[in-house]
Amino acid sequence: MHQFRLLTRPSVVGLNSKVSLNLYLRVNALRFKSDSNTTDNPENNGGNPDEGSEKTKDSNLPINRPEGFHDLTEKFNPDLSSKVSKPSSGLPAMDPLLQTLMTKTKTEYNPVTNKQQEGYEFKAPKSPKQLYKEKLAEKARPKSKLYKMLPSLLICGGLCWGIFTYKYMTKDSNPNIDNDSELLREDKFLPYMVSFKHKINDDHYLIELTRKNRAEKLIHNEQLFNGERLWSIEIMQPDINIVRNYTPLPMYVAGIDPNTKEPHLRLVKELEEEGKFILIVKRYNEGEFSRWLTNRNLLDEIKIRGPIVEYKMPFHPLNRYEERPQMSNTLSSIKPDPTWPENIPKPENYVFYGAGTGILPVLQLIYSPNPPRGFIDIWYSLKDESELLPQIKTLNFFAEKCGRVKFHYLLSNDKNPNHLNKSNIGNPTLPYFTGGWDLRMSEEVFKEKLLREKKAEIQRQMETANSSTPIAVESSIPKDTVIIDSTTDAQSNYIQPSDSKIKPENAYQQWTFFRKARGDSTTPPPSFAFICGPEKYIADVSGKPDLNNLEKKDNGPIGGLLKDKGWDLSNIKRLQ
Incomplete structure (x- = not known):
């Protein structure tokens, strides 16, 4: 029975696997050893040693084993992965070391990384250690200037945003802070300072007013003075809560004469000179407001509102020209x-x-x-x-x-x-x-004027050419006819180009x-x-x-x- 199992086991189990082969050889070796022990023991054969030896010899006849086969099976030492503690017909127990290796995460095959592969051989994926080294090498590569400046830019942007948010949230919290960017406003009193004061005579004073924080307000390039309107400002007296109108002049104090102590006045011409103007104030002894205004000292703050337009010049066609x-x-x-x-x-x-x-x-x-x-x-x-x-x-x-x-x-x-x-x-x-009709009439009058001048010029030329027979141009030449004189001998009668005039x-x-x-x-x-x-x-x-x-x-x-x-x-x- 044992001999039959030895011949038929390879076809059932299969010898393709190395582990299965080792397990198969070991199990058969153990079984063969047990059979040989029973044959050599006379007690197992009913006390007849001759009969047992004959059975043993008879059972080994079909198998042709080489010499030393038993020595090979006794010396066979399989690897640790096929060792079993208790031989049985089930699967062997797995080695703990092999189990830890099999429980590690496996790297899936990515065909994109092998797109430049010329052969069909499978390339093993990179190990975690190789991937870690490549990641360190990528971090060590030189970076662009913009990438290096990115943290600084983010920090600066965050600071600017924080400052803007703070100013926006707290701009109306303190009414004494000047947050307005304009030089003058009609609906709000803005702070100005007395930057110069001069006594003209006993009753009249010259006062120069300058916008507070004027350098920051000039960014908007606001033009206050122009010849198309008459305007004034309103000055507030905070003690009695009244206002008075004054007309400013487009002038500022450029210096002081050391001898006469009189100011050197300059006209406001450029946008960079805006934000300053002068007032000429008459002081009334019975006027409380005029006394308060003329008593202001240098760098005193005054609240001003404007411009209050008193009169706007009507439109004229010349406004479209220089x-x-x-x-x-x-x-x-x-x-x-x-x-x-x-x-x-x-x-x-x-x-x-x-x-x-x-x-x-x-x-x-x-x-x-x-x-x-x-x-x-x-x-x-x-x-x-x-x-x-x-x-x-x-x-x-x-x-x-x-x-x-x-x-x-x-x-x-x-x-x-x-x-x-x-x-x-x-x-x-x-x-x-007064309207479009006046413009049309003005053009008609200009045409009549040009026609009269042309007729007079033609009459003078004809009288010069033939002084003995003057011709009446008004009666002989139709009104709609334009005559061009082709005479070239009288050069002095020609009108010179306008470029040659002084x-x-x-x-x-x-x-x-x-x-x-x-x-x-x-x-x-x-x-x-x-x-x-x-x-x-x-x-x-x-x-x-x-x-x-x-x-x-x-x-x-x-x-x-x-x-x-x-x-x-x-x-x-x-x-x-």
């Missing part, structure tokens, strides 16, 4: 006026009646950038010449020499009473531009030598009047204004000197 140059502190540096088209209506002319500090609105107009293009006739009533600084008088003189304004100073005191009378008031004229270098030369030569030096009649001064002065000149309405429109009746000359509410503006 602006008029601003005044300058020297006469030779004032640029000449640009040449405006002749087919556009002429600029409007104005007349101004002022007294005391009521002259400041018209000074703001003529000192600002882009002043009005028309002519301004100014009648100024004052008690003493010392009310105005010498530099302001000089600028007014320059403005006269440029043909922009005409000042009439009326000094009135106890020794020399000189008041405004009817002889100083002129009749109003119609404006040059052009003025400044506004003074333009008005003195060029305008007067053409007969343009006469003062044109005004079409609009401004009145500003004390209440009694305004009432005597044009009647009392009435602004007691929601629109703040002047509905007061016209009276005084202007009523007798034909002025009405449509062509005057009363300023208080």
Whole structure:
């Protein structure tokens, strides 16, 4: 029976596996040993040794074993993985070391890493140790500058965001902190400082105001002064909670004369000079506000609101063309006026009646950038010449020499009473531009003017060519016909190009030598009047204004000197 099992076991178990083969050989060796022991023992054979030896010899006949086979089976020592503690017909127990190796995580095969493989051999995946070394090598590679600066940029961004959040959350917590970025606001009082103070005479003071933290506010490049509007500011007196209006001038103090202690005033021309302006304040002994304002010291804070627009210049077609140059502190540096088209209506002319500090609105107009293009006739009533600084008088003189304004100073005191009378008031004229119809009529008039000049030129040329037989051009030439003279012998009759004419270098030369030569030096009649001064002065000149309405429109009746000359509410503006 044992011999049959020995021959048939390999076909059942299979010898393809090394472990199974070792197990199979060992089990058979043990069984063969037990069989040999029973054969050699005479007691197991019923006490007949001869009979047992014969059976043993008979049972070994079918198997041809080589010599020393028993020695090989006795010396056979399988590896530890096939050792079993108790032989049986079941599977052997697994070695603990082999079990720990099999419980480790297996690396799955990734065909992407072998995409450059040329053969079909399977490449074993990298071990965790190799992967760890490659990761360390990748970290040790040199990095870009942006990658190195990334932590610093993140830290800076976080700090900026934290500062912005803090300021945004706490901007309204302290009302004394100036968080507004504008120079002036109409709906809010902003802090200004008294940066200069000068006593002009016993009753008048010059005060320069500067925006607090002015350097931070100039980033927005806000332009306050221009010649298209008249505006004022409101100053608040915090003790009695009242406000008063004052007209600022586009000037600032550039220095002080060491001898006379008078300030050197400069005009505000650039955006970098904005945020400063001067006030001329008259002190009244019975006026509590004027006494409070003139008693302010240097670096005292004042709350200001504005700009409060008093009057806006109406639209004119010349506003679309080049602006008029601003005044300058020297006469030779004032640029000449640009040449405006002749087919556009002429600029409007104005007349101004002022007294005391009521002259400041018209000074703001003529000192600002882009002043009005028309002519301004100014009648100024004052008690003493010392009310105005010498530099302001000089600028007014320059403005006269440029043909922009005409000042009439009326000094009135106890020794020399000189008041405004009817002889100083002129009749109003119609404006040059009131709408699109005036623009069209102006173009038609310009065409008629060009046609007359062309006809006169043709008549002169024909009279020169044939002086014995003059021809009446007006009767022989049709109105719509344009004649071009082809004669070339009279070169002196040709009109020279405009580039060859002498052009003025400044506004003074333009008005003195060029305008007067053409007969343009006469003062044109005004079409609009401004009145500003004390209440009694305004009432005597044009009647009392009435602004007691929601629109703040002047509905007061016209009276005084202007009523007798034909002025009405449509062509005057009363300023208080």
